[in-house]
Amino acid sequence: xxxxxxxxxxxxxxxxxxxxxxxxxxxxxxxxxxxxxxxxxxxxxxxxxxxxxxxxxxxxxxxxxxxxxxxxxxxxxxxxxxxxxxxxxxxxxxxxxxxxxxxxxxxxxxxxxxxxxxxxxxxxxxxxxxxxxxxxxxxxxxxxxxxxxxxxxxxxxxxxxxxxxxxxxxxxxxxxxxxxxxxxxxxxxxxxxxxxxxxxxxxxxxxxxxxxxxxxxxxxxxxxxxxxxxxxxxxxxxxxxxxxxxxxxxxxxxxxxxxxxxxxxxxxxxxxxxxxxxxxxxxxxxxxxx
Amino acid sequence: xxxxxxxxxxxxxxxxxxxxxxxxxxxxxxxxxxxxxxxxxxxxxxxxxxxxxxxxxxxxxxxxxxxxxxxxxxxxxxxxxxxxxxxxxxxxxxxxxxxxxxxxxxxxxxxxxxxxxxxxxxxxxxxxxxxxxxxxxxxxxxxxxxxxxxxxxxxxxxxxxxxxxxxxxxxxxxxxxxxxxxxxxxxxxxxxxxxxxxxxxxxxxxxxxxxxxxxxxxxxxxxxxxxxxxxxxxxxxxxxxxxxxxxxxxxxxxxxxxxxxxxxxx
Numbered sequence: 001x002x003x004x005x006x007x008x009x010x011x012x013x014x015x016x017x018x019x020x021x022x023x024x025x026x027x028x029x030x031x032x033x034x035x036x037x038x039x040x041x042x043x044x045x046x047x048x049x050x051x052x053x054x055x056x057x058x059x060x061x062x063x064x065x066x067x068x069x070x071x072x073x074x075x076x077x078x079x080x081x082x083x084x085x086x087x088x089x090x091x092x093x094x095x096x097x098x099x100x101x102x103x104x105x106x107x108x109x110x111x112x113x114x115x116x117x118x119x120x121x122x123x124x125x126x127x128x129x130x131x132x133x134x135x136x137x138x139x140x141x142x143x144x145x146x147x148x149x150x151x152x153x154x155x156x157x158x159x160x161x162x163x164x165x166x167x168x169x170x171x172x173x174x175x176x177x178x179x180x181x182x183x184x185x186x187x188x189x190x191x192x193x194x195x196x197x198x199x200x201x202x203x204x205x206x207x208x209x210x211x212x213x214x215x216x217x218x219x220x221x222x223x224x225x226x227x228x229x230x231x232x233x234x235x236x237x238x239x240x241x242x243x244x245x246x247x248x249x250x251x252x253x254x255x256x257x258x259x260x261x262x263x264x265x266x267x268x269x270x271x272x273x274x275x276x277x278x279x280x281x282x283x284x285x286x287x288x289x290x
Numbered sequence: 291x292x293x294x295x296x297x298x299x300x301x302x303x304x305x306x307x308x309x310x311x312x313x314x315x316x317x318x319x320x321x322x323x324x325x326x327x328x329x330x331x332x333x334x335x336x337x338x339x340x341x342x343x344x345x346x347x348x349x350x351x352x353x354x355x356x357x358x359x360x361x362x363x364x365x366x367x368x369x370x371x372x373x374x375x376x377x378x379x380x381x382x383x384x385x386x387x388x389x390x391x392x393x394x395x396x397x398x399x400x401x402x403x404x405x406x407x408x409x410x411x412x413x414x415x416x417x418x419x420x421x422x423x424x425x426x427x428x429x430x431x432x433x434x435x436x437x438x439x440x441x442x443x444x445x446x447x448x449x450x451x452x453x454x455x456x457x458x459x460x461x462x463x464x465x466x467x468x469x470x471x472x473x474x475x476x477x478x479x480x481x482x483x484x485x486x487x488x489x490x491x492x493x494x495x496x497x498x499x500x501x502x503x504x505x506x507x508x509x510x511x512x513x514x515x516x517x518x519x520x521x522x523x524x525x526x527x528x529x530x531x532x533x534x535x536x537x538x539x540x541x542x543x544x545x546x547x548x549x550x551x552x553x554x555x556x
Contacts, residue, residue, distance in 0.1 A: 010375040018371035018383055021364040021428060025387045028425045032401030039404055049408065092300050095293045110537055115304045118529045121488050121505050122522035126307035129314070134323045136310065170304060221392055228394020231488060235509070245396045252400055253493070258408065265397055272394075 040263035044256070057263035067247065067264060074244040075271060077158055077233075078226040081165040085222050086215060088166065089173035093214070096174075097181035109178070116171040124235050127164040131155040131236065156238025164232045169225075173218040180214025181207075209287060216283050220276055227272050244268050308526055315519040322515050333520035343521070346504035353416055353491075353500060354484040357423035361480045362473060364424065365431025369439045372432075384432075391429040398422060399493035406494070414496035422490045427480035434479060438472025438543050471543030478536035482529055 040057055043050045061067045096108045115123070130136045131154045138150040154160055184207065192202040230245035237243070244264060251261030315334070319327030337343060368387055371380075390398060402422050406412050442465060450460035488502035495503050505521065508514040 011377050014371045014374040017367045020367040021387050022383050024364055028421055032405045035405050035409055036401045091293060091296055095297045099293060114530060114533060115308055117482055117533055118308055118526045119486055119522055121502050123307050125509055126310055129322050224392045225394050228396040248396060258404060265400055
């Protein structure tokens with residue numbers, strides 16, 4: 001940094017330019033987020049808002065068994081979705097980065113991203129068609145004779161939510177891991193093998209640690225939005241697969257209790273942030289200890 | 291070799307729901323299950339005569355076009371600034387603008403709902419959805435446009451200014467044509483995101499639903515499901531077309547900048 005505190009002409013223009021999207025984000029993101037934080041300390045009686053400061057919403061959200069169950073389940077489902085998605089995605093990213101010819105890599109990435117962009121609602125609904133009692137999976141498995149009775153553990157429960165969300169977030173996990181793998185200097189792998197490591201130990205001791213930033217990015221980008229999904233739990237989750245977002249929606253749109261909904265949203269966000277930060281910190285510690 | 295088999299199995303997993311769409315859309319039966327009943331185009335015909343659907347599609351198209359234009363403008367400001375001078379706090383500011391990429395959509399939805407309805411006392415409408423969609427599309431636009439702007443050689447613009455062009459003239463005549471493919475790609479991607487977005491639209495739509503909100507309503511009626519399948523088939527075909535165009539544009543942009551393709555939108 002220069003010692004001169006006055007801004008150069010270019011710096012001034014840069015600030016002017018970036019302030020356009022920044023002010024937009026302030027007005028439409030920071031301000032509204034501030035508003036729900038404020039709301040969570042208020043109370044509502046039908047349509048009247050009582051603006052006296054109170055912690056009642058938080059007390060109710062943290063002590064009500066239904067809210068605790070929903071938050072616990074949401075975190076558990078989001079964690080499972082993240083684990084399944086990232087573990088399934090890693091080999092694909094590895095395959096595209098290491099085994100596909102450079103000229104065909106972008107075709108593979110394009111193929112992987114297409115399903116992600118096509119109608120989200122209908123895609124989730126189709127998982128219901130696939131996993132249902134008389135669904136595609138059951139009828140074909142029965143047709144081949146692999147099972148006698150339809151499988152019932154795959155629809156209207158948390159498993160169905162995990163499968164469907166693992167599908168929805170696949171490209172979000174594959175792309176960051178792919179980018180990290182692409183950055184790895186291939187001569188490092190040769191060096192490792194020249195020095196006597198086997199292919200497996202090279203992978204574990206060189207490739208995997210170097211790919212970790214991508215894996216961390218994938219974990220965060222899957223875990224955080226998953227908490228807020230309410231379409232999937234609603235369509236395929238059944239009564240025992242509902243998540244906190246369904247309750248937030250009910251509080252806002254049905255029960256007309258925006259302050260409690262706001263408190264639930266904030267608690268969910270705090271849980272997610274704490275877990276995400278803990279994960280990043282643990283990962284740093286692990287990489288440094290090596 | 292086993293990795294390749296796994297990759298193909300994974301692609302089947304990814305495409306399974308989409309492949310089923312046209313199968314059921316042309317199936318002559320009102321239950322969405324196997325065995326198939328025969329071929330029909332009846333469900334597509336029903337789409338053409340549903341007035342409520344046409345209204346919803348109209349809403350969605352308006353919202354998607356306006357949001358795509360606004361988000362791309364904001365994205366261009368950020369991407370352009372990204373290539374210019376560094377100043378303290380720039381990373382933080384950029385990070386904040388990119389935040390909607392990882393924020394759960396329901397948080398964006400409820401916080402805007404609170405501000406618009408409770409704080410400002412305004413009624414909901416297409417404009418509220420446009421504002422929110424612009425917010426969530428901007429990070430995607432920035433990601434795409436960053437690629438276009440960072441690949442650019444700044445000295446070309448400087449050369450144009452040395453030769454007598456104004457700052458704006460140099461930008462319009464030299465930079466803009468070079469980043470044009472990136473802009474088109476950004477417009478197409480944000481259009482696709484907005485057209486398909488449900489959670490925010492569900493919270494923020496007033497009396498006139500967008501297309502995903504309308505589809506959500508239909509999903510509750512079993513006899514309407516084949517019509518949803520037909521609509522879905524059209525949407526998937528349209529998205530694939532738009533995305534292919536966006537991808538071609540992105541590659542053309544890279545070729546124009548004289549770079550090798552490193553793949554991927556994000």
